[in-house]
Amino acid sequence: MNGSDALAELFRLQEKDLELDRIREEQGNLPEDLKAARARWQSLEAELAKHQGDLREQEMEYRQNEAEIADLKEKLGRAKEAQRQAQGAREQTQYENVIQQLTGRYEELEGLNEPKFEEISRLEGEVERVKALMAEAKPKLEELEAANAARVEALEASYQGKLAERNALAATIPANLVKEYEAVRKSRRGQGVAKVARTGSGYRCMGCNVQLPMNIAQKVYQGNQIVRCPSCGRIMWKGE
Known part of the structure; x- marks a missing residue:
């Protein structure tokens, strides 16, 4: 599994985690x-x-x-x-x-x-x-x-x-990536992965809405390494 595919699966994992969070919240809502x-x-x-x-x-x-x-x-x-x-x-x-x-x-x-x-x-x-x-x-x-x-x-x-x-x-995602994601997710209100959005003025992290330096955005789109948002620390993914 290459880096881009792993991040795509990691984003799917986050969707499942968020769904689990919603179920737990719903259980507690009387x-x-x-x-x-x-x-x-x-x-x-x-x-x-x-x-x-x-x-x-x-x-x-x-x-x-x-x-x-x-x-x-x-x-x-x-x-x-x-x-x-x-x-x-x-x-x-x-x-x-x-x-x-x-x-x-x-x-x-x-x-x-x-x-x-x-x-x-x-x-x-x-x-x-x-x-x-x-x-x-x-x-x-x-x-x-x-x-x-x-x-x-x-x-x-x-x-x-x-x-x-x-x-x-x-279990299908590299264990070190899952571990890193879970650590970030724990400190960032359940979201450890954030998509990168292309805007008129460049690129933004959709987790914190902060504009990304161009070199950071380029690394994300190259998909050869794990890149963290310099503002919120979330793992960034370029999306489909």
Whole structure:
């Protein structure tokens, strides 16, 4: 295989590589309906987590208040019994003060827990509402996920078939040329080979659109050696 033929095959190899790149990119591009369904699901998950967190906090505070209320009831009962058994007015007054303090705190907690109970009921309703929305959304999301998995699998099968063709073609090209091409391609956004275009003012590299010195263009058209673009570094080919 002469140099010109090798470059022609190398350009064909690049076309196959670019096609493989497009397949990989397509695999990663989610369908819009799946992206919307995932975003909706994530939004519902976040909303559910918030309501559940708020509910746990309210329930904990409610239980703490209820425990203190129960303790206050017991203390009030003991204080009232002690007041009944008190012998003098002074002792009666002391217990009265204690009873007033305990009663004040008891009423305060009762006042706090009544709206807290209502908030707990509201949050429980919100949790159930969001769970219902998630239950409704889940089948569609699963359907879209399955369809996307099948799409990705089909693309993977296509990729592997085209990869085998690509590797078979690469095996017919001198290994040192393929290695050089792959190194350039890696650093140049997937394009290691560029055609040379004849223009009114001379010749241009179609990879970077920079005008080529005449001596460089002549070497490309002679096809006796590998020539790299002095601007972008791509391997240059004169085309068919």
